[in-house]
Amino acid sequence: MTLGELYLIPFFIYIFSYLFLLSKEKKFYQAFIFLIYAGFIIQSLILVIWFNLHGFKDLISVDWIVFFNAWLTMMVVILFNLFYKAKYILIYVTPLALINLLIGFFAPHNYLTMKPFFSSLDQATLITHIILILIGDSLFALAFIISLIYIFQERRIKLKKNLKLFDKKNHPFDEVFYRGKGYNLELLDSMNYFCLKIGFPLITVGIAMGIYLSSSLFKSFMIIKPIEIMSLITWLIYAVLLHERVAKGLRGKKAAVFSIAGFLLILSSLTFSFYLFPEFHGFK
Amino acid sequence: MDILIIGLSHKSADIGDREIVSKKLLTPELRQVFAKKLLNLKDEGNRPLINELVILTTCNRSEFIMDLPQWAVGGNAHFIKDYISGYFFDKKGSDNLFYMHLNFEAIKHLFSVASSLDSMVIGEPQILGQIKDAYNEACEFKMNGQVLNKLFHKAFYCAKRVRTETKIASSPVSISYAAVELSKKIFNSLSEKTILLLGTGEMGKLTAKHFIKCGVHNIYIANRTKEKAHHFVEESFGANEKNYVDVIDFSEYYKLLPHTDIVLCSTGSQDYVLRYDDIVSVIKLRKQRPLFLIDVSVPRNIDPEINKISNVYLYDIDDIGKMIEDNLDIRKKEAETASELVEINVKEFMEWRNSLNVVPVIVSLRNKVKDILEIELSKYISEKKEKDLIINSLTNKILHEPITLIKKAAVDSNETNMLETLKTLFNLDLGKEIKNDNTINKELEKGFDNKNNSSRIKLIK
Known part of the structure; x- marks a missing residue:
């Protein structure tokens, strides 16, 4: 079994878990949550096996990074779920991990060799850079989904349309996923803010490391490439968002729109980075 | 003796239109002014069109509950509706915002409203208190009378039964x-x-x-x-x-x-x-x-x-x-049971109301028989006390069965011809016969409250 095929195990577990949502019984909804956790545990096992086989030396592989990103996304979501007791985010964010796993399966499995003139410090910096950026991106991915829910729910409250006031109070789905309370804007906004508060410093340090690597590799503080420009624009968006939140109390819909715009830029830069123009990131 | 309800509610008018009406009835003074205008409405023969009136105003409805005199006919009801509509709205077609219910439908409507079956939130408790307030205000303004007294007390009784005998208020929806x-x-x-x-x-x-x-x-x-x-x-x-x-x-x-x-x-x-x-x-x-x-x-x-x-x-x-x-399924189901209770109460009230029509006939018939017996027995019995005793006893015995049948006929709307036949058979001139008879008052008072305003009820909050 190849590594790519291994990615399909959690992929199909996640897909299978969604079938349980079609049911109308509480035990099936709980089975969905159980399967999501099971999928995450299997993802973790694959990660451990991979580390045992390869260590850090073969880290730079597109499929592995995408798989690692899927694992990080699930870890962030599960931690959030435990912390905020909002099980519904599992339903909405798991598809992001699913997409990552699918991309991981189809992505090239050959390892990108690090430039021979990378020192061991540079290599450690590169790994840290990747991990920090990926954790930050996972948090922003979560903020993106939460923001979409926020905008959807805020619109319903504002327009007073399609708003199920009691969320089928006695329906097991509501009981399991919403704790009988449904979405509330304040909690969604608070989760969004939390993602930003944690994600932004990680991204900042990650980008700083990227700049350091760039200067170390190309002997220049910065080379004008789309990925760098986009990263900086993304960073700037999140910086403005954080500043506005802290200084002016920006929250609610505008903050959600910022989060969505920021994550769409992240997606664009990642697409540029890995799939369309890998040379722009300096991999080749 | 028709009961007429004209009004508008969340079902017939939007909040903007309800606001217009509610603003013009906001204070007791404003309501009193309008009530006086309504009670002063006259027909072509210069006879008053409305006997009794209660004005009900809540967030979601404004209603005028009226008892019309015998001479008021269908056309008068439309005249009253147009008058009310014209008082509140200048625009054409505004009378469409108002609904109008007569007799059975009107009583059923009032009982449903009191039982909170017609409320925006079915089963909400405020409406009964609001109806009691409206009734008390009518008592203060001396706009109520026998019919509306009975009607409202029956409405309160009906609402209480609905609340206790169904689960309409049990699910927390308000x-x-x-x-x-x-x-x-x-x-x-x-x-x-x-x-x-x-x-x-x-x-x-x-x-x-x-x-x-x-x-x-x-x-x-x-x-x-x-x-x-x-x-x-x-x-x-x-x-x-x-x-x-x-x-x-x-x-x-x-x-x-x-x-x-x-x-x-x-x-x-x-x-x-x-x-x-x-x-x-x-x-x-x-x-x-x-x-x-x-x-x-x-x-x-x-x-x-x-x-x-x-x-x-x-x-x-x-x-x-x-x-x-969309979240009132439970209450809607209960409302079906409650509607049956309302129907029973409406029928009971209708029976009482129809029985009012036969009271003059019964009294008149009793007087007729008494008069005959009086004339005939006077020939043989001179002592008044003994004579009156025999007259009363004989009247009761002779008329027991016919009165029972008359009362039954009054309840059954198909038997209205029977009353006419009775009048013709015994040559009963109701107006003349009952003029000085206290019995009619006794009969009328049986089972309902006095007309005077002392019948004002204590509110059950």
């Missing part, structure tokens, strides 16, 4: 409950939130109490008359609830707005209490923290434009009503 549920959609935890209650309306009180039940510990109440607010707190809240309620000066409520998360407006003001510009500055001071405004007053006291401000959510009574429409 405007106040909906307001709290909506708050939970915006705020994560209500316990740390601050609520400002403007005004001392019934709906505001219920909503505030519900918020306290859900863990809110900071409620400020502002009313134009501070003493009234203190009195309101004393009367409306229990000892524990009072710990969470504070009365503030009405002039200070604006200062409190930046620190308030939920504003509950239930004043009787005719103008907006909160305007767009006020809230724009408040939301800046709040650093965009969400602000939830609930306007349960009619006419509306919060400018609807406010809902356009970012992070501000405004719900008026119609909005909340629409929200809960």
Whole structure:
């Protein structure tokens, strides 16, 4: 079994878990949550096996990074779920991990060799850079989904349309996923803010490391490439968002729109980075 | 002797139209002025068109419950409706906003309204109190009489039966409950939130109490008359609830707005209490923290434009009503049982009302028989006491069966010809025969209250 095929195990577990949502019984909804956790545990096992086989030396592989990103996304979501007791985010964010796993399966499995003139410090910096950026991106991915829910729910409250006031109070789905309370804007906004508060410093340090690597590799503080420009624009968006939140109390819909715009830029830069123009990131 | 109800409600008119009517009936004085105008309506023969009148005004409905005299016919009902419509609206076609129910339908409608089957939120308890208030006001203005007294007491009885014998009020669905549920959609935890209650309306009180039940510990109440607010707190809240309620000066409520998360407006003001510009500055001071405004007053006291401000959510009574429409399945099922109870009570009332028509016939018949016996027995018995005893005894024996049948015929609407036949057979001249007879009053008073206003009932809150 190849590594790519291994990615399909959690992929199909996640897909299978969604079938349980079609049911109308509480035990099936709980089975969905159980399967999501099971999928995450299997993802973790694959990660451990991979580390045992390869260590850090073969880290730079597109499929592995995408798989690692899927694992990080699930870890962030599960931690959030435990912390905020909002099980519904599992339903909405798991598809992001699913997409990552699918991309991981189809992505090239050959390892990108690090430039021979990378020192061991540079290599450690590169790994840290990747991990920090990926954790930050996972948090922003979560903020993106939460923001979409926020905008959807805020619109319903504002327009007073399609708003199920009691969320089928006695329906097991509501009981399991919403704790009988449904979405509330304040909690969604608070989760969004939390993602930003944690994600932004990680991204900042990650980008700083990227700049350091760039200067170390190309002997220049910065080379004008789309990925760098986009990263900086993304960073700037999140910086403005954080500043506005802290200084002016920006929250609610505008903050959600910022989060969505920021994550769409992240997606664009990642697409540029890995799939369309890998040379722009300096991999080749 | 027809019972007529003309009115408009959330089912026939939108909030804007209801506001127009409600503004013109806002105070007891305004209602009294209009009531006098209605009671002074005359037909072509210069006879009054309305005997008795009760004006019911709530957030969701304005109704005129009338007892018409015998001479008032169908055309008069339409004339009254046009008059009412013309009083409130200048626009053409406004009479379509009003519904009109006569006799059986009218009684059924009133009983359904009292039993909260016609409310925006089926089973909500406020409506019965509001109907009692309306009835008491009619007593104060001396607009009530035998028929409406009986009708309203029967309505209260019916509402009580519906409430106790069905589960219509058991599932927690009401405007106040909906307001709290909506708050939970915006705020994560209500316990740390601050609520400002403007005004001392019934709906505001219920909503505030519900918020306290859900863990809110900071409620400020502002009313134009501070003493009234203190009195309101004393009367409306229990000892524990009072710990969470504070009365503030009405002039200070604006200062409190930046620190308030939920504003509950239930004043009787005719103008907006909160305007767009006020809230724009408040939301800046709040650093965009969400602000939830609930306007349960009619006419509306919060400018609807406010809902356009970012992070501000405004719900008026119609909005909340629409929200809960879909969530009333349980109550709707119970309402079916309740409707059967209402039907039974309506039939009982109709029987009583129809029996009123035969009372003059019965009295007249008794008098006729008594007169005959009197003439004949006078020939043989001279002692008056003994003679009266025999006359009464014989009258009762002779007429027992016929009276039972007459009463039965009165209840059965198909038997109306029987009364006519009786009148013809015995040559009964009702007007002449019963003129000086006290028996008719006794018969009329059987089973219902006196016409005088001492029948004012104590409200069961």
